[in-house]
Amino acid sequence: MKKSGKSRARAGRLTTAHGVIETPAFFPVGTQGTVKTMTPAALKEIGVHGILCNTYHLFLRPGPDLIKEAGGLHKFIDWDGTIITDSGGYQVFSVKDLKKVSDEGVKFTSHIDGKKHLFTPEKVIEIQEALAPDIMMPLDECVPHPSSHKDTLKAVKRTSEWARRSKTSVSGKGEEGSGGASPTLFGIIQGGVYKDLREMSAKEIMDIGFPGYAIGGLSVGEPQNLMFDMLDVTVPLLEEEKPRYLMGVGFADDIIGAVERGIDIFDCVIPTRLARHGSFLTEKGHSGIRNAKYTKQFSPIDPECDCYACKNFTAAYIRHLVMAKEILAYVLLTTHNIRFMMRLMERLRQGIVRGET
């Protein structure tokens, strides 16, 4: 591991049964077992080595039994790189008025068919062991922003208890897809925007002990400085040799600040979601291709970019495709947006190695 002299940033490697990933690394999200619009071959071509899939969605459709029967998620979706699955907690807690939380777990209603389900820490481990990713996450309680200190404390305590139960329920036996070993279970640290609760959660989760730590419950609407404050409190408490994963963070300036604070792994739907909305990532943020100024721009959306979309097509053509509601538009914009994130991470890594970050 190479540590920056200027910040807490570090460049390292995450090793799983499906390869070695240079960190800091960004994991595109393949919610339903596909990074929207992209073939696995196209993902590899732009430098993606790991993706995140959503347990909540795959549990509801096509279901863990089917994926287990298919030989695990890697085989089912033809992705031989690293896969992280989340616990489904974030999705379940995002459903308004459709959930009921108790110490046992979370009762929720499917957004697909209205059926009722119960996620317990044990159930979520069982589902993820059927999916057989490389890294799995324990059920945690995510509080919305803003939440009171009292509510956040309660969620921290419950998250710790659930983490304990999750670790205990790991079977140790994995599917064929994971090389025979059970997926690696990371711990998740909560605590909202309260420094004392972040510290408390970090200590409790580390006391249980996991081979890697995720920081959850950030980038949920709080200002960036608060998010950075929470990282400043939490990251220094973590063991240096273990990977640190900031869940759900994907805006470039958030990532840059988080890398400087010692984060190794990120996942986010931003690049795929923006593409779906007809927007592409730029050095300055993002831009909507429907804007009339692109009508006759017979040059790429990003002349600096080396992706298939930027090397072969003009902004005018991609705008035409979006206006005509053609699927190729979303393929090309997603290709660019994910490649943009990969190039950002490459630059950050290089900066750390060179001692510039």
Added chain:
Amino acid sequence: MKKSGKSRARAGRLTTAHGVIETPAFFPVGTQGTVKTMTPAALKEIGVHGILCNTYHLFLRPGPDLIKEAGGLHKFIDWDGTIITDSGGYQVFSVKDLKKVSDEGVKFTSHIDGKKHLFTPEKVIEIQEALAPDIMMPLDECVPHPSSHKDTLKAVKRTSEWARRSKTSVSGKGEEGSGGASPTLFGIIQGGVYKDLREMSAKEIMDIGFPGYAIGGLSVGEPQNLMFDMLDVTVPLLEEEKPRYLMGVGFADDIIGAVERGIDIFDCVIPTRLARHGSFLTEKGHSGIRNAKYTKQFSPIDPECDCYACKNFTAAYIRHLVMAKEILAYVLLTTHNIRFMMRLMERLRQGIVRGET
């Protein structure tokens, strides 16, 4: 050119400014300047050398001026293979109650914004010269099936007159994209399901004289035997050394019968449209992937197929993607369906060369 000893089938080559295409050949349709869901690179990978684009759609959006300014259609859509553009006639005549036909041309209403437009033979040549495909088509009058002998005769006469005006209005100067030469103008033979009118149309169109002949107005709802009867009447009248193009035909058994009757070129939306509806082409026709029987089919949709979808994914996964409304489903089904057509054409060519067809 290799002629079959058993039928009128022949294996030859179509040479344009953008390459040589072995015939019989199938041209997938890229209505709005994109073969739906496919990158040009992916099309090449599965053996596509030529595509058809729709003048009607590209005229309405993004417009011929923009495409001309972009350097022509090849450059705009990044397709360096052969492009045929149709005349827009078929689309305009398909719009119910939104058109008015006279000897001058067709007045119609845009399906996008309700604006009124007039297509004359001269206007349609002007538009296509701006698009700069390799092969362009003259405005023709397509009658629906069934139509009376009287109406069909009137359409044949008008089609001949429009063909004459089209040929006269060719400027002879092309765009950059077409290698500096004007696109090659083919003639279109009409005549509905009337043998005498097919003969009349063929003779009149050949009297005007074109470097290639298309047969239009078939596969519009008439029984297959009537379509084949029309080919049996028309094809023997055509000059042997010139390419023969059956417009809009794409079902495998229609293509096989038409190849045996001496047709060289086909285009059709069938493979892309079926994919969009969640269906894949098979030796027996096509099958809907939503069918519950594919839920746990952990083998490819077509074990004989060598496409990316069949080599890497199971029917169960593609079904999951369709049920989850994921774009990758349509990418994979389109890849298979077009590759299926390419393999069909390869087999037909080989059959002719071996003297088996």
